[in-house]
Amino acid sequence: MESTLSLQSNLYPKVTPAGAYYAVSSDASSASRVLLYGLLKAAPSETISSEKLLAWADTSDINSALNLLYRLQRLEFLYGDEQVSTEDTNLSDEQxxxxxxxxxxxxxxxxxxxxxxxxxxxxxxxxxxxxxxxxxxxxxxxxxxxxxxxxxxxxxxxxxxxxxxxxxxxxxxxxxxxxxxxxxxxxxxxxxxxxxxxxxxxxxxxxxxxxxxxxxxx
Structure with a gap:
């Protein structure tokens, strides 16, 4: 059965505090953590697309990637934002x-x-x-x-x-x-x-x- 989910273009994917904590709170392997890892390492200027979602989720199956994205969104682990982030994540020990x-x-x-x-x-x-x-x-x-x-x-x-x-x-x-x-x-x-x-x-x-x-x- 094909997925009826689709991506909304021109959105910047943002990981929530709950999503960030889930990503780093265990070393147990899961598809959810793989996708969250990809998003946490993505550049703030990257908008979501099918190609990038496949790369972030480390899969070639767009339907499974979309369903995973939707599930994490329902868990409030991530969301899409129309505004690009301006945060600096290249921080030194002093910062x-x-x-x-x-x-x-x-x-x-x-x-x-x-x-x-x-x-x-x-x-x-x-x-x-x-x-x-x-x-x-x-x-x-x-x-x-x-x-x-x-x-x-x-x-x-x-x-x-x-x-x-x-x-x-x-x-x-x-x-x-x-x-x-x-x-x-x-x-x-x-x-x-x-x-x-x-x-x-x-x-x-x-x-x-x-x-x-x-x-x-x-």
Whole structure:
């Protein structure tokens, strides 16, 4: 049965914060992540077309690509915009803290690699940031070690770990981020707020650095 879906021309595809988080929250392979990866690495000036959609989705089947696009749109993982984005995603380590600070209600956040070395920091003192980077690496190891218990036995399909107060409010949260074959840990002090454009810009900036190393396949 042929798809009745069609593309609206002259629209710029935009990934939402929810879509960006889904893309980097796991290294599990899926067609949805492949398409989101393609969109996150696309130039802001690229409008959607059948040819580009096939490339972004890494498929030769236009019907399956259209249906996937429609499904992700219904999930509010992406949308089409008539305005081109003017955001700059070629950010240096010195520019990342401004984005990171927006993801916390107290302006504290940092990024570390899986070896515990932090390379961007907002709000934490240097000594604390060094220790948090090491702690983030250890927590990422624990999360990976106990994936079968958490996902298969407890049916918890989230990879973030946090320290909460008695009311359940987060005081420190560790978010593993998978960008290509690179694993990073986003550490947020206070209440995290990833539901904003600053998170999408951060993910795109990380893809500019590490996205070419992607090994995700359908």
């Amino acid at each position: 990342l803290p401004d984005l990171l600070a927006q993801l916390s209600n107290v302006g504290k956040a940092l990024l570390a690699d899986e070896n515990g070395l932090y390379f961007a920091n907002a709000g934490f003192h240097h000594e604390a940031a060094e220790e948090l980077g090491l702690l983030a690496s250890e927590i990422a190891g624990v999360e990976a070690k106990h994936q079968l218990l958490i996902k298969n036995n407890l049916h918890i399909h989230h990879s973030a770990w946090g320290i909460c107060d008695p009311s359940g409010q987060s005081e420190l949260t560790f978010f593993p981020l998978y960008v290509g074959t690179t694993k990073l840990i986003l550490v947020i002090g206070g209440m995290p707020d990833l539901n904003k454009e600053a998170f999408v810009t951060l993910v795109k900036a990380l893809y500019n650095r590490y996205g070419s190393r992607t090994s995700v396949t359908v």
